[in-house]
Amino acid sequence: MIKTGAQHIASLQDGREIYLDGQRVADATVHPAYRGAVASVGQMFDFQSAPGNRELMTFDTGAGHRANRIWELPKSYEELKRRRAGLEAWTELHAGFLGRAPDHVASCISGMYMGLDVFEAYNPARAKALADYYAYARDNDLYLTYVIINPQADRSKSAAQQADPYLSAGVVDQDAEGITVRGAKMLATGGIMANEVFVTCIQPLQPGDERYAVSFAIPMNARGLKILSRKSYEASSQSVFDNPLSSRFDENDAVLYFDDVKVPWDRVFVVDSIEMTSKQFNATPAHVYQNYQAQIRLSVKVRFLLGLAHRIAAINGVANFPQVREMLGVLAAEGAMVDALVAAMEAKGYHHGPYFVPDRHTLYAAQVLTQPLYGKILNTLRELAGGGMIMLPSSVQDFSNPEVARLIGKTQQSPAASAIDKVKFYKLAWDAVGSEFASRHAQYEMFYAGAGFVTKGHSFRTYDWGKAEALVKNIIDSYDLADELPGVSLAAG
Numbered sequence: 001m002i003k004t005g006a007q008h009i010a011s012l013q014d015g016r017e018i019y020l021d022g023q024r025v026a027d028a029t030v031h032p033a034y035r036g037a038v039a040s041v042g043q044m045f046d047f048q049s050a051p052g053n054r055e056l057m058t059f060d061t062g063a064g065h066r067a068n069r070i071w072e073l074p075k076s077y078e079e080l081k082r083r084r085a086g087l088e089a090w091t092e093l094h095a096g097f098l099g100r101a102p103d104h105v106a107s108c109i110s111g112m113y114m115g116l117d118v119f120e121a122y123n124p125a126r127a128k129a130l131a132d133y134y135a136y137a138r139d140n141d142l143y144l145t146y147v148i149i150n151p152q153a154d155r156s157k158s159a160a161q162q163a164d165p166y167l168s169a170g171v172v173d174q175d176a177e178g179i180t181v182r183g184a185k186m187l188a189t190g191g192i193m194a195n196e197v198f199v200t201c202i203q204p205l206q207p208g209d210e211r212y213a214v215s216f217a218i219p220m221n222a223r224g225l226k227i228l229s230r231k232s233y234e235a236s237s238q239s240v241f242d243n244p245l246s247s248r249f250d251e252n253d254a255v256l257y258f259d260d261v262k263v264p265w266d267r268v269f270v271v272d273s274i275e276m277t278s279k280q281f282n283a284t285p286a287h288v289y290q291n292y293q294a295q296i297r298l299s300v301k302v303r304f305l306l307g308l309a310h311r312i313a314a315i316n317g318v319a320n321f322p323q324v325r326e327m328l329g330v331l332a333a334e335g336a337m338v339d340a341l342v343a344a345m346e347a348k349g350y351h352h353g354p355y356f357v358p359d360r361h362t363l364y365a366a367q368v369l370t371q372p373l374y375g376k377i378l379n380t381l382r383e384l385a386g387g388g389m390i391m392l393p394s395s396v397q398d399f400s401n402p403e404v405a406r407l408i409g410k411t412q413q414s415p416a417a418s419a420i421d422k423v424k425f426y427k428l429a430w431d432a433v434g435s436e437f438a439s440r441h442a443q444y445e446m447f448y449a450g451a452g453f454v455t456k457g458h459s460f461r462t463y464d465w466g467k468a469e470a471l472v473k474n475i476i477d478s479y480d481l482a483d484e485l486p487g488v489s490l491a492a493g
Contacts, residue, residue, distance in 0.1 A: 207274070
């Protein structure tokens with residue numbers, strides 16, 4: 001099944017239990033806090049289902065139908081690159097501002113499927129549940145989010161050591177039908193617009209935390225599942241002209257509370273196994289495959305920000321200033337680095353069984369180098385813009401007053417744009433750099449892959465230190481102190 005936008009939006013009208021500002025939201029697809037983002041996701045599904053995008057966005061599953069490339073399991077370097085082209089085209093629709101668009105968690109589940117042998121060694125029944133779920137999600141064109149982090153609470157204590165043993169989502173009961181889960185998980189980014197949620201824990205668990213060592217997937221309207229939405233930036237950004245990003249791409253984040261939610265066994269992939277909860281990410285291609293998608297998204301987003309920078313220079317008439325060209329040159333180099341790292345992790349990819357997956361260390365190196373990069377680019381944009389992003393009309397309604405509109409035309413001058421076009425552009429730039437929506441994105445890009453010490457640890461563990469030290473040994477072994485002092489007896493130190 002290749003869904004259209006209308007079909008996806010209709011699928012969200014399922015009675016899910018969303019809470020915002022103390023009230024239950026009856027229908028997120030029409031609510032002013034969410035409808036713009038929901039419509040944007042609908043446009044993504046329209047794009048994938050357009051006949052002209054069939055080869056770009058879909059692949060033959062081998063089961064008599066086609067599916068979105070987000071579910072593709074490449075078996076060669078060329079197939080991996082072809083999948084990336086589809087993901088890039090999809091990401092360009094939102095310029096990378098939907099951090100948890102459908103391609104992210106689909107990449108995670110697909111990566112786990114590539115490592116199905118790890119699940120089979122753990123438990124054949126749970127492996128079958130995963131394999132069946134991969135096919136189900138793929139064939140029904142599901143949009144998945146995930147919650148893989150426990151509430152922060154007291155970070156000095158394990159999940160089991162918290163004052164409330166069911167603060168973090170854990171198994172309350174097991175029976176012939178499945179497991180019952182109680183507690184909270186975060187952050188359900190995009191959950192308002194997703195069909196289902198994948199629930200597990202990516203954080204290290206300790207002995208005694210077995211009840212939290214689970215992995216399963218359920219619909220967002222599952223009985224007992226409560227979606228606690230954060231503040232909606234879209235709700236206060238109803239004008240697209242004034243807030244072109246936050247009015248359409250505020251994917252939202254939410255805490256999910258599981259109020260004794262029943263999960264059937266055919267949806268359970270791991271239970272009561274701390275070891276397997278870790279292995280599902282690290283012993284399969286899942287962690288690499290999902291973060292490879294995130295780097296593709298980031299490369300598009302950085303390209304968008306560089307476009308803003310170049311346009312700011314033109315709007316302000318400073319594009320030929322040597323110091324500005326120097327700043328733009330640095331940005332261009334940084335953007336090229338992000339693109340090159342994506343290409344390198346593909347070119348250095350390897351086979352995991354029959355599947356061709358990106359190089360693990362290059363992926364982790366990219367995360368280490370790009371985590372601080374986003375904030376640096378935003379600061380460069382601020383420096384280039386000066387007061388331009390602040391000295392703007394209060395709202396689009398200012399243009400409805402002839403006298404105010406005349407003054408706007410006089411004061412918003414630019415050698416490269418009309419007053420209206422300058423205001424329109426700088427409204428976009430501010431929404432990307434300085435608005436509350438933009439601030440959330442700065443925080444997201446810092447931590448979506450984990451804290452800095454986590455990504456640096458991944459890089460440390462996966463680098464080929466032996467190969468590097470072999471070079472050092474080869475050089476050291478090529479000379480000796482005795483060569484410098486022939487005939488001199490040297491005592492061992």
